[in-house]
Amino acid sequence: MSNTMVLTPKEAQxxxxxxxxxxxxxxxxxxxxxxxxxxxxxxxxxxxxxxxLQYYCSHL
Numbered sequence: 001m002s003n004t005m006v007l008t009p010k011e012a013q014x015x016x017x018x019x020x021x022x023x024x025x026x027x028x029x030x031x032x033x034x035x036x037x038x039x040x041x042x043x044x045x046x047x048x049x050x051x052x053l054q055y056y057c058s059h060l
Contacts, residue, residue: 013038016053023057 007015016037020030033056041049 009038009042012041012050016050019053019057020060023060025060 013034016034017030020033021027025033037049037053040046
């Protein structure tokens with residue numbers, strides 16, 4: 001059984017943004033960070049996007 005979840009770009013954007021803001025990032029900074037994470041994911045660089053989101057959020 002696979003643990004893979006497929007999200008639309010908008011769903012991914014909302015998830016990242018909400019996680020960052022929920023961890024204390026200002027909305028302005030969260031927007032910049034969300035764009036960077038989403039760009040890496042959409043470019044196929046999975047090791048630099050969602051992979052680190054939990055780590056980033058835990059260090060805010």
